[in-house]
Amino acid sequence: xxxxxxxxxxxxxxxxxxxxxxxxxxxxxxxxxxxxxxxxxxxxxxxxxxxxxxxxxxxxxxxxxxxxxxxxxxxxxxxxxxxxxxxxxxxxxxxxxxxxxxxxxxxxxxxxxxxxxxxxxxxxxxxxxxxxxxxxxxxxxxxxxxxxxxxxxxxxxxxxxxxxxxxxxxxxxxxxxxxxxxxxxxxxxxxxxxxxxxxxxxxxxxxx
Numbered sequence: 001x002x003x004x005x006x007x008x009x010x011x012x013x014x015x016x017x018x019x020x021x022x023x024x025x026x027x028x029x030x031x032x033x034x035x036x037x038x039x040x041x042x043x044x045x046x047x048x049x050x051x052x053x054x055x056x057x058x059x060x061x062x063x064x065x066x067x068x069x070x071x072x073x074x075x076x077x078x079x080x081x082x083x084x085x086x087x088x089x090x091x092x093x094x095x096x097x098x099x100x101x102x103x104x105x106x107x108x109x110x111x112x113x114x115x116x117x118x119x120x121x122x123x124x125x126x127x128x129x130x131x132x133x134x135x136x137x138x139x140x141x142x143x144x145x146x147x148x149x150x151x152x153x154x155x156x157x158x159x160x161x162x163x164x165x166x167x168x169x170x171x172x173x174x175x176x177x178x179x180x181x182x183x184x185x186x187x188x189x190x191x192x193x194x195x196x197x198x199x200x201x202x203x204x205x206x207x208x
Contacts, residue, residue: 022091029093029166030159035100042154047103048206049149050160053167054094055106055205056142059116060087063138066120067131076128079181080135083174090170093163100159106205132183137191139175141198143168 038046064084071077098105106112123134146168153160186194 022088022095024089024092026089028096029162030097033159033162035159036154036156038101038154038157042157043101044103046153046157046160047098047101049153050094050098050101050163051103051106052202052205053146053149053164054091054098055109055112055201056145057087057090057094058106058109059112059201060084060138060142061091062113062116063120063123064135066117066122067124067135068120070121070124071128071131072124073128076132076181079177080131083135083177086170086174090167093167097160097163107208108204112201112205129182129184130186132178132181133186134183136175136178136183137186137194139171139178141191141194142171143175145198145202146171 061084064080064087068077068080068084071080095105120134124131146164149164150161150168153164
């Protein structure tokens with residue numbers, strides 16, 4: 001059952017996710033790499049892709065927090081909370097890289113967060129096996145999205161590529177974890193709706 005204290009905690013998490021300065025326990029994946037010379041067009045493109053990745057992590061944070069808020073099983077709840085903590089590192093990595101490339105974070109991040117939090121809460125209410133299934137499918141789709149960015153990032157931009165590659169490994173690990181805990185495979189129409197929603201977010205965040 002939800003309580004007022006927990007809602008305050010979750011509201012604070014939301015504010016820190018959208019407006020705070022995230023920190024990474026692990027070293028940034030690009031820590032030991034040097035910035036390669038990029039022309040203005042390549043730098044702008046790389047910054048836009050990393051902005052999309054940052055907004056994706058805002059969505060992931062909100063999804064996990066919403067799912068944990070309504071999850072019934074304590075193990076599932078703790079699993080989702082742990083995944084959210086790991087995604088915070090991705091926020092730190094991508095935010096710093098966007099700024100290094102001279103870009104800005106998406107102005108629509110509060111909107112992405114609010115919508116994803118609501119979706120996550122609904123997923124948790126439906127039941128834990130569907131909650132975990134939703135997590136697993138989300139991470140698989142994010143993994144495919146990150147793979148496409150490895151193809152689209154400038155080949156010489158090793159710093160951005162190192163960040164995306166590590167993010168990919170982490171997301172696939174989360175997907176496998178959710179499946180191993182009993183996540184159900186989502187119906188095809190739900191998977192399709194998730195893909196369409198993702199396309200709207202990524203297409204918009206690239207520019208705004």
